[in-house]
Every structure is written in structure tokens, then in C-alpha cells.
Amino acid sequence: MGVWRPSRFSAAIAASHQGRPELLDHLKDLQPEDIVSSPYSIPAYEVSETIGGHEALVAFRQRLAGMGVKLMLDFVPNHMALDNRWLPEHPEFFVTVSKHEQCHDPSSCFEYTRGKYLAHGKDPYFPPWSDTLQINYANPATHEMMIHNLSHISDLCDGVRCDVAMLILKDVFNTTWENLAGKMTEEFWPKAIQAIRKKHPEFLFLAESYWNREWELQQMGFDFTYDKPFYDYLGASPVNVAKLKGHLLADWNYQEKLCRFIENHDEVRASERFGPNHAVAALVMLTSPGMNLLHQGQLFGLKKKIPVQLIRHSKEPSHKALLHLYLQLFEFHRETVFQEGHTEWLELNTNGQSLCFGYCRTIPGVHAFILANFSATGIDTRVNHPALAGLEDSELTAFSTRFPERPHERQLAASSLSIRLAPHEGVLLIAKTS
Numbered sequence: 001m002g003v004w005r006p007s008r009f010s011a012a013i014a015a016s017h018q019g020r021p022e023l024l025d026h027l028k029d030l031q032p033e034d035i036v037s038s039p040y041s042i043p044a045y046e047v048s049e050t051i052g053g054h055e056a057l058v059a060f061r062q063r064l065a066g067m068g069v070k071l072m073l074d075f076v077p078n079h080m081a082l083d084n085r086w087l088p089e090h091p092e093f094f095v096t097v098s099k100h101e102q103c104h105d106p107s108s109c110f111e112y113t114r115g116k117y118l119a120h121g122k123d124p125y126f127p128p129w130s131d132t133l134q135i136n137y138a139n140p141a142t143h144e145m146m147i148h149n150l151s152h153i154s155d156l157c158d159g160v161r162c163d164v165a166m167l168i169l170k171d172v173f174n175t176t177w178e179n180l181a182g183k184m185t186e187e188f189w190p191k192a193i194q195a196i197r198k199k200h201p202e203f204l205f206l207a208e209s210y211w212n213r214e215w216e217l218q219q220m221g222f223d224f225t226y227d228k229p230f231y232d233y234l235g236a237s238p239v240n241v242a243k244l245k246g247h248l249l250a251d252w253n254y255q256e257k258l259c260r261f262i263e264n265h266d267e268v269r270a271s272e273r274f275g276p277n278h279a280v281a282a283l284v285m286l287t288s289p290g291m292n293l294l295h296q297g298q299l300f301g302l303k304k305k306i307p308v309q310l311i312r313h314s315k316e317p318s319h320k321a322l323l324h325l326y327l328q329l330f331e332f333h334r335e336t337v338f339q340e341g342h343t344e345w346l347e348l349n350t351n352g353q354s355l356c357f358g359y360c361r362t363i364p365g366v367h368a369f370i371l372a373n374f375s376a377t378g379i380d381t382r383v384n385h386p387a388l389a390g391l392e393d394s395e396l397t398a399f400s401t402r403f404p405e406r407p408h409e410r411q412l413a414a415s416s417l418s419i420r421l422a423p424h425e426g427v428l429l430i431a432k433t434s
Helices: 008-015 020-026 053-066 099-104 140-154 170-181 189-199 214-219 228-235 241-248 275-286 320-333 336-340
Strands: 072-075 079-081 109-113 116-119 132-134 159-162 204-207 224-226 258-260 342-346 356-363 366-373 379-384 396-400 410-413 416-421 426-432
Touching (some): 099 109, 099 116, 140 159, 241 342, 241 356
Parallel strands (some): 159 204
Antiparallel strands (some): 079 132
16 A cells, blocks of 8 residues: 555545644654555555665565565546646547536536546545546447456556456446446456466456455456455354354355454454454464455554554554464464355253354364454353364363463363353364374
């Protein structure tokens, strides 16, 4: 985020009275130099000189490759900055607004030259983004221009996160813009992804996606799609166990392409959303199938959401114990069972406690049991599973989000495991049977 050349117009809007209240709310000693362009208002896909320009990014990617790390950058397909490089010669790449329509809703458009207007980019469920212009996918030439941009980006990195990718699905675009732009007649994503894969066969596509369009985008070629339902079910108050169960038991071909998160730049911080359940939510996320998304500051338990127009954030205490817990979870996450294991829901005997749940990830010879208590009270529970039959207690690898340094109160008998879960505790038990 923030790699591309910043927009002067976007920075000016952020610094205006319109954008300042949110920034001041986060940073009480706000200074003019703290305010920058939104990273989603892009004038051109050129590497920003503030991070060293093109050569610096190439060198950074090489350093990452030496550590076995791949680089993913942002691609914003729905909109561009007001001062983008294509507008002077190609206003047809953007959605036109008539004078009559402008009079009806002045806040929805931008006068790019005297008496001529273009629509701001938007999500149909929210107000327009006033520092952007809506790209017109009803124009076939626009598709070629955006594929050209994507091709350029693909030479600089190993994958792209495609911002609000569902907004340019044909039916979504036509519902939102057909009255102004005409009809989009061909899907963009399948041909765009195919074009990039001809150049870079291993290039990875991640879609920021909402409205249950994940499966559709996966079928168009996306390697991974955001899993907002997972976030909503896990972060509900109280946790929505029934919905989460159905979600985690969905088809494996769908599950393995979901990108799970408990925090990102658009949402409140995980420590704020989940409170004392942050650690157990992290356990559930990092032991579920698919990709995981982790946000800057999440591992330290930061609570203040940072507006994307700020390059400085307010100081907060960091929680080293939470960081240590995340580092331990990352070690478990590397295990094959969490990369390839299928999911089985566990029917726990919890005396009717609905905020406690469990599931098992399995590959031949390895069973990983995940137990999660989102309740403020301790719970005695029992796990029944054939994989536990004949096991000695010493054959179980155990980890607790609350008490990582001491063994658990548990009793293993026949194919049953009785265990006491503390309030807001998650427990991971790994049984290797061969």
C-alpha cells in the first residue's frame, strides 16, 4: 500500500476541512507534513520517489527474494486519481456526467474542464470517493488500458491485491453505471488474469471482495479472495458459531482460496473489535484453511485505526506477550496439517455453552484439534474423536493462548479428551498417530 506516485489533488482534499476531522481524531498534534494522498487515489502506476523510485523497489524485491519472501502490490481497478495521467488525452476512459446530472448531485462528480464532468469512483452502498474518477468499463479501450497497467505492475512484483475487485464485475458495473456509461459487455478479470499469466505463470491474484462474490471471482482466475463472512461471523457479538460452522465446512476447493483476516486497514483494530478474544480469534484464523492477511500493528495489539492519508500515527503501548503468541502461532501454521488438512467440526460436550466451539484439521497420521472459548466464563468440555484412541497424554502437543508456559488441565481416556478452557482461551492440540 502506498507504493505508487501520490496524487496532489487527493492530498489537498485530505488536508481540507472535509478530511481533517478524522485525521485529528487519530493524531492530536497533526502537522501539515503528516497528511498525504490516499494510496487508492493513483495518478499513475509509477513508483513513488518518496520510497526511492523504481530502482529502490527493484532492489527491495531482490532482497525479499533472498529471504524467500514474495512481494505483493496494490492494483486499484475501479478508479483513479483526479489528476491521473490519462485524463487529459482520454476522458473517454472515465464515466461522463451530464450538466443536468451534475446539478442534481454536485458531490458525485468532478468538473475536469469547463462545463464537462466525470463521475467520482464509488461503491454503490457508500458515498463517492471524492478524490477519484470512476473508470468506464463499458468502453473496450479502457480494458486494454487497464491490462497494460496491470502488465507493467506484474514486472515489479510477484502478485497483486486487487482493490474492491467485485465492483468491476459486469453485472455490478452495469447496475451502478449503465445509465451513464452504457453497458459493459465483457468481463474484465478473466482476460486480464489470462494476459498476465502468459507473461508470469506463477503471478498471484488476490481479490478484495465482498457481497458473497468470492466463488465467482475464484472461477475467473483469482488465487485468493477476501473472506469477509469469516471476519463477520467471528467478530459478531456474540460470535456466530452456527454461521461459522457452515462456513468452515464449505467445499474444500472454495476454502483453500479464501484469505482470512481479523484486521485490515478498512476495519477497526482486532484488539478493539475482539477485545479479550483477540488471541483466540488469531488462533482460529491461523488454523483455518486458506491464506491469512495480517495488518501493520496487529501483532502488537495496537487499538487505533490509522487513516490511510496519514504517514505518522499516534503512539500506543505495544503488547510483547501478544507478539510472542503470534510468533508461536506462525510456527504451528507452517505445519503441513494447517496447509493441507481438511476440516471436521467437533461436537463438544459443553453443557449448552454456545460460545465455545472446536474443529479438527486432518492429514494422514496427524490430527490438529482447535478449541475456542469466546465466553467470559470458564468451560469444562469433552472432545470425542477416534484419533484419540490409544494415545498417551505425552503424545499430544498442546498450546494455549492464555497459558503458553504451563500445561493444561486435561484428562485423556479411551477416545475422549476432557479439558478445562479458561475464559477467552483457545487451545491447540496436535496428535501424531503414526
